[in-house]
Amino acid sequence: xxxxxxxxxxxxxxxxxxxxxxxxxxxxxxxxxxxxxxxxxxxxxxxxxxxxxxxxxxxxxxxxxxxxxxxxxxxxxxxxxxxxxxxxxxxxxxxxxxxxxxxxxxxxxxxxxxxxxxxxxxxxxxxxxxxxxxxxxxxxxxxxxxxxxxxxxxxxxxxxxxxxxxxxxxxxxxxxxxxxxxxxxxxxxxxxxxxxxxxxxxxxxxxxxxxxxxxxxxxxxxxxxxxxxxxxxxxxxxxxxxxxxxxxxxxxxxxxxxxxxxxxxxxxxxxxxxxxxxxxxxxxxxxxxxxxxxxxxxxxxxxxxxxxxxxxxxxxxxxxxxxxxxxxxxxxxxxxxxxxxxxxxxxxxxxxxxxxxxxxxxxxxxxxxxxxxxxxxxxxxxxxxxxxxxxxxxxxxxxxxxxxxxxxxxxxxxxxxxxxxxxxxxxxxxxxxxxxxxxxxxxxxxxxxxxxxxxxxxxxxxxxxxxxxxxxxxxxxxxxxxxxxxxxxxxxxxxxxxxxxxxxxxxxxxxxxxxxxxxxxxxxxxxxxxxxxxxxxxxxxxxxxxxxxxxxxxxxxxxxxxxxxxxxxxxxxx
DNA sequence: GCCGTTTTCGGCCCGACTGTTTTCAGTCG
Numbered sequence: 235x236x237x238x239x240x241x242x243x244x245x246x247x248x249x250x251x252x253x254x255x256x257x258x259x260x261x262x263x264x265x266x267x268x269x270x271x272x273x274x275x276x277x278x279x280x281x282x283x284x285x286x287x288x289x290x291x292x293x294x295x296x297x298x299x300x301x302x303x304x305x306x307x308x309x310x311x312x313x314x315x316x317x318x319x320x321x322x323x324x325x326x327x328x329x330x331x332x333x334x335x336x337x338x339x340x341x342x343x344x345x346x347x348x349x350x351x352x353x354x355x356x357x358x359x360x361x362x363x364x365x366x367x368x369x370x371x372x373x374x375x376x377x378x379x380x381x382x383x384x385x386x387x388x389x390x391x392x393x394x395x396x397x398x399x400x401x402x403x404x405x406x407x408x409x410x411x412x413x414x415x416x417x418x419x420x421x422x423x424x425x426x427x428x429x430x431x432x433x434x435x436x437x438x439x440x441x442x443x444x445x446x447x448x449x450x451x452x453x454x455x456x457x458x459x460x461x462x463x464x465x466x467x468x469x470x471x472x473x474x475x476x477x478x479x480x481x482x483x484x485x486x487x488x489x490x491x492x493x494x495x496x497x498x499x500x501x502x503x504x505x506x507x508x509x510x511x512x513x514x515x516x517x518x519x520x521x522x523x524x525x526x527x528x529x530x531x532x533x534x535x536x537x538x539x540x541x542x543x544x545x546x547x548x549x550x551x552x553x554x555x556x557x558x559x560x561x562x563x564x565x566x567x568x569x570x571x572x573x574x575x576x577x578x579x580x581x582x583x584x585x586x587x588x589x590x591x592x593x594x595x596x597x598x599x600x601x602x603x604x605x606x607x608x609x610x611x612x613x614x615x616x617x618x619x620x621x622x623x624x625x626x627x628x629x630x631x632x633x634x635x636x637x638x639x640x641x642x643x644x645x646x647x648x649x650x651x652x653x654x655x656x657x658x659x660x661x662x663x664x665x666x667x668x669x670x671x672x673x674x675x676x677x678x679x680x681x682x683x684x685x686x687x688x689x690x691x692x693x694x695x696x697x698x699x700x701x702x703x704x705x706x707x708x709x710x711x712x713x714x715x716x717x718x719x720x721x722x723x724x725x726x727x728x729x730x731x732x733x734x735x736x737x738x739x740x741x742x743x744x745x746x747x748x749x750x751x752x753x754x755x756x757x758x759x760x761x762x763x764x765x766x767x768x769x770x771x772x773x774x775x776x777x778x779x780x781x782x783x784x785x786x787x788x789x790x791x792x793x794x795x796x797x798x799x800x801x802x803x804x805x806x807x808x
Numbered sequence: 809g810c811c812g813t814t815t816t817c818g819g820c821c822c823g824a825c826t827g828t829t830t831t832c833a834g835t836c837g
Binding site: 294297337374422501506518 | 827
């Protein structure tokens with residue numbers, strides 16, 4: 235049973251949690267966290283790298299010791315250090331660290347003095363008023379803990395990016411109406427375009443921060459003000475979304491934007507770089523040792539000062555972007571303007587809402603050169619999928635429309651189900667009449683890793699298979715990805731001349747950033763598609779592009795940036 | 809635990825806000 239990178243990462247994260255509660259050296263804890271991040275984001279399987287005899291200690295943040303621990307996990311399936319730590323600590327105690335206002339010190343104290351071992355214990359102690367008596371705790375802290383527990387039931391809550399956007403835009407409009415607000419921008423993971431965000435960070439410049447603060451906390455959708463100072467405030471919206479605001483003077487705008495955009499790991503790496511050269515970076519600017527400000531008005535100014543190119547927010551995760559920016563070798567990320575068409579779209583013939591013609595008109599408005607109609611095949615009954623007869627009728631309709639349209643070519647396609655045995659849900663006689671077939675898994679998610687992988691490889695053996703749609707099957711916050719050997723699938727797709735999809739549906743967004751980057755490094759090209767089920771669905775393209783950018787993808791890595799002629803050649807496996 | 813054209817030991821990003829405190833530890837991002 236091969237060990238996956240994520241399992242190793244989780245293992246190190248657990249060690250970090252337990253070390254934290256044990257009061258270990260914070261830098262040792264950070265080392266484990268960094269290693270967890272490095273390993274779980276690695277484009278290649280660590281177990282595989284070991285097999286090839288590669289030196290793991292060459293990975294950033296992995297030294298001799300951690301490399302040895304990875305070997306231990308891969309060989310034995312467990313880590314002795316973690317087992318020992320688990321013995322010393324009650325299971326479930328690390329869940330307490332997720333409760334806002336509880337850090338390692340307080341968790342330790344709660345455990346020691348009140349025998350709190352779980353979220354349930356915590357809730358009970360808070361309800362009985364036993365927490366307020368503890369040194370360093372008080373009534374307010376106790377109430378805050380209780381509120382947090384009742385709000386989240388202990389589960390970390392993240393919002394899909396799109397949902398966060400819908401809640402944030404009206405708030406921005408509201409803030410902009412104030413004459414006191416000059417610049418206003420959303421920073422944080424929202425600006426880095428993570429597919430889900432934990433909270434929203436807003437940055438503003440103003441000469442009277444207090445008034446901006448007051449306006450912010452007075453917003454009608456605010457259900458609770460969690461903190462409010464002179465330049466910084468945190469509120470909870472009615473929907474449960476947490477929003478932070480930070481107000482700085484204009485001269486610090488760039489530094490504050492950089493700081494507030496993160497990621498934390500990126501900031502630490504930059505600050506350390508500056509420190510090594512005798513400078514200090516904080517949210518107000520770059521300073522020398524005499525406290526003189528040397529840069530800070532814009533992000534560009536700061537990166538330039540550090541002798542590197544400006545780094546797009548999507549890349550700021552401390553995964554090699556800093557070295558690339560220093561070497562002036564950052565990728566030229568794919569841009570939504572590079573996109574020449576959409577390769578996964580549904581119509582009213584299956585479970586979509588719009589007609590082919592309306593979709594085509596909208597595609598023309600977008601300046602697209604092509605639009606692939608890919609309704610469902612029959613397998614998923616509820617989608618009213620197309621059987622060969624209906625599909626042939628659709629093909630005819632598309633051909634008629636193509637005769638009428640100027641500048642846009644409608645491609646004949648299908649989203650064909652990959653059946654349990656890896657065969658496709660429609661016969662080759664009809665598939666061969668199409669321009670492309672987008673293959674997808676909509677059932678039998680629970681197969682073993684080996685079976686699932688082989689099932690999909692077998693589907694790709696079919697010469698009519700073009701693009702593997704939503705390749706992990708995950709639904710954010712609802713359904714985890716099914717278990718497959720992604721590396722093997724990507725290798726298989728590349729050999730066979732197939733492509734993978736980046737799905738732009740806000741609750742899918744797979745491939746994720748790490749998998750996009752893995753594909754890029756393996757030389758497998760991707761299609762960024764909307765999977766639109768209605769007219770407005772075509773506008774989701776920008777989300778898929780954002781995900782692709784997080785995965786370092788460039789124009790040449792994406793097939794729907796190709797001119798129609800080249801695209802058709804790429805899709806032709808013959 | 810990692811790391812190194814100042815270093816193989818001694819550093820490790822930096823500041824705001826809260827609550828419980830009489831000056832600051834803990835948490836957060």
